[in-house]
Amino acid sequence: MATIIDGKALAAKVRERAAAEVAELGGRGISCGLAVVLVGDDQASATYVRSKLRDCEQCGIRSFDYKLPAETSQEELMELIGRLNADEDVTGILVQMPLPAHLDTERVVAAIDPNKDVDGFHPMNMGRLVRGLEGLRPCTPAGIMEMLDEYEIDPAGKNAVIVGRSSIVGKPMAFMLLARNATISVAHSRTDPHELARICQSADILVAACGVPKMIKGPWVKPGATVIDVGMDRDEAGKLCGDVDFDSAELVAGAITPVPGGVGPMTRAMLMSNVVLAAKLQHGL
Ligand SMILES: Nc1nc2c(c(=O)[nH]1)N[C@@H](CN(C=O)c1ccc(C(=O)N[C@@H](CCC(=O)O)C(=O)O)cc1)CN2
Numbered sequence: 001m002a003t004i005i006d007g008k009a010l011a012a013k014v015r016e017r018a019a020a021e022v023a024e025l026g027g028r029g030i031s032c033g034l035a036v037v038l039v040g041d042d043q044a045s046a047t048y049v050r051s052k053l054r055d056c057e058q059c060g061i062r063s064f065d066y067k068l069p070a071e072t073s074q075e076e077l078m079e080l081i082g083r084l085n086a087d088e089d090v091t092g093i094l095v096q097m098p099l100p101a102h103l104d105t106e107r108v109v110a111a112i113d114p115n116k117d118v119d120g121f122h123p124m125n126m127g128r129l130v131r132g133l134e135g136l137r138p139c140t141p142a143g144i145m146e147m148l149d150e151y152e153i154d155p156a157g158k159n160a161v162i163v164g165r166s167s168i169v170g171k172p173m174a175f176m177l178l179a180r181n182a183t184i185s186v187a188h189s190r191t192d193p194h195e196l197a198r199i200c201q202s203a204d205i206l207v208a209a210c211g212v213p214k215m216i217k218g219p220w221v222k223p224g225a226t227v228i229d230v231g232m233d234r235d236e237a238g239k240l241c242g243d244v245d246f247d248s249a250e251l252v253a254g255a256i257t258p259v260p261g262g263v264g265p266m267t268r269a270m271l272m273s274n275v276v277l278a279a280k281l282q283h284g285l
Helices: 007-027 043-059 074-086 105-111 123-130 139-150 170-179 193-201 246-250 263-282
Strands: 033-039 062-068 092-095 159-163 183-187 205-208 226-229
Touching: 007 043, 007 139, 007 263, 033 043, 033 074, 043 062, 043 263, 062 074, 074 092, 074 105, 092 263, 123 170, 139 170, 139 226, 139 263, 159 170, 159 193, 170 183, 170 205, 183 193
Parallel strands: 033 062, 033 092, 159 183, 159 205, 205 226
Antiparallel strands: none
């Protein structure tokens, strides 16, 4: 049976660490403030935003909540970001994704001050990641790296396969594992489907981030591999599940993350960590 990687427990530790740092910064006259921008009425996004605001409260981080209607124009959103960039009380800015289709995500991301970009999505922060420089990292892959470290799974010299090439998870994950000396393969929607099982079977570390419910089955998993499930899907019965068929994969894997209770809580916790890091960077610490 595989070790179940407990994202919820580790997230609580990460939040505690962030709260202690927030208090320490406060003692030095440095306060942390996170602006959270939600455009539209996507229910899942609204739930994630509520949790982020709760996390801020728990960590002693001031939060600024912006809920904008779905028909918000690009100019209105850019104007708000400009104001948040200039606001000294706001040390972190997060725009919840996905944005409504009429908005240009790339323009929005690029408008955020890179030093306040607690999502790590800005081209400058992505560029720093690619070049192996320190900086703000996207929360989901950063949380996965924390989980690997906590469970003493060293990526060095291992074959890592990432299924999915999104800018939020797949691409930054590839560079973070590369920075830790793993050998990387990225499979995606245009990968030959007949090759996919074989590619996954080569993985010592398999990160599933393709958004297809239970796509990765036990026989695709190398015995003893670490399986990280980023999926946030619904099964035929409408129940929350991941991109991995947990029941069959767990029998083969060495370690595996559950859904819920794995990567999701760590995504939230790493945001708190990034808010602290952004405040420190802004004060040259
Ligand atoms: N600006 C951003 N947008 C989005 C990000 C992001 O990192 N930055 N990531 C995802 C959504 N997300 C955070 O925003 C997120 C998703 C899921 C969870 C989580 O804790 N999931 C729970 C289950 C929740 C449920 O019951 O529905 C779990 O896995 O245990 C946290 C954060 C896309 N957008």
